[in-house]
Amino acid sequence: MSAVPRGGESGVRPVTTIAIVAPVRGTYTVKKLMLLGSLYLAQGLPDGFFRQTLPVMLRREGVSLEGIGLATLLMLPWGLKFLWAPLVDRHGSPRFGRRRSWIVPLQLSAIAVMLLLAQADPQHGLMPLLIGVLVINFIAATQDIAADGLAVALLRPEERGLGNGVQVGAYRVGMILSGGVLVVLFERIGWAGCFYWMAGISALALLPVLLAREPAAPPPEPQDVGMLRGFLRQPGMGGWLATIAAFKFGEAFATAMLRPMFVDHDLSLVALGWITGTAGFIAGMVGAMVGGAFVGAYGRYRMLMIFGLLQAVAVASYALLALGPLDLTRVYVICIFEHLVGGMATAALFTMMMDACRPHAAGTDYTAQASVVVLATGIASAFSGFSAQTLGYPAHFGLAAALCLAATGLVPMHRARVLRGETRVAALP
Secondary structure, eight states: OOOOOOSOOSOOOOHHHHHHHOHHHHHHHHHHHHHHHHHHHHHHHHHHIIIIIHHHHHHHTTOOHHHHHHGGGGGHHHHHGGGTHHHHHHOSBTTTBTTHHHHHHHHHHHHHHHHHHHTOOGGGOSHHHHHHHHHHHHHHHHHHHHHHHHHHHHOOGGGHHHHHHHHHHHHHHHHHHHTHHHHHHHHHHHHHHHHHHHHHHHHHHHHHHHHOOOOOOOOOOSOHHHHHHHHHTSTTHHHHHHHHHHHHHHHHHHHTTHHHHHHHTTOOHHHHHHIIIIIHHHHHHHHHHHHHHHHHHHOHHHHHHHHHHHHHHHHHHHHHHHTSOOOHHHHHHHHHHHHHHHHHHHHHHHHHHHHTOOGGGHHHHHHHHHHHHHHHHHHHHHHHHHHHHHHOHHHHHHHHHHHHHHHHHHHHHHHHHHHTTSOOTTOOO
């Protein structure tokens, strides 16, 4: 099922209905979801380590807060991966699988780097760690191009909602395993144990990929540059990219200041780790699964609008926490609610990003959209500190909620262009 219809369907049926009517097809769907789950779990490992565990390790080694902040530049490959996405999309082994021939060696390379980092001694300097993290981010970002292309090729339109729920959920499981869990275990297993832990999980996650068969992909366009140019030149693409960038901007603008706000309110690091590193990620995983199922059952645009409105409410609720004093019960409830809604909104948005991909250039098209999201969230995070410092935490979260609300208003505007026939980008209902 490598060909992905561009639109024209009158509705989308839930995956559960298809499974009842055609058990064989339903079984095949489960196998695809298990494969994608293993792929995105492995990709969530570097992200969780980078966001949760690395700051702890750097701080324990005496790195300044400014230095820890600048370490975010190590994530730059994720924002720039669109530059080499056409290369990954065009080349690969047809016999082994055009995407699998990238995924397998890249994941093995990431495992090798983790094992090397386990041998490094932080007492002799942090440069090997920082270089290793940069290399792992480059490997993971490149692998993500191939994984996204494989996901678009595998999933039929009616499967994409559930498929994206599984992807986002599995990604967050990876973040929990390398983030919240490692922060808790760090005192016991130490520096080397952290990297052995991640290498072992990555190796296990590779097994379903090795056992899977990849469907034949449509032939790519003859020129790498032409693939990206053709994607950007589609009618309505500019408005669509602005919509997905704005949709994630407000959320990132808010959450970047969440941990500093908790620290300033004297929330303990142990509580912070459990709230944001474990309970929050689990809620996001559940939200992604629920959101993906709702998208498949009730339609893309309707669910994206509803989840966008809920996301604005959830971000606004952080302003209530900022007024203090912090009550742990309120903190847990509001953080779990925000992560739950965020998972729903992400699953819906990623489903529609798949809809906007062309079958012959799925990796390039999805990567270009994902890069827009990464750059938008990076810019939002960079400016969030200035906003919180100037306005104070309550007003900052209020502004972030307003940005979320404004971004949600762009969704029906794009849908109106689709209905008028001005664009076929993300045209499924």
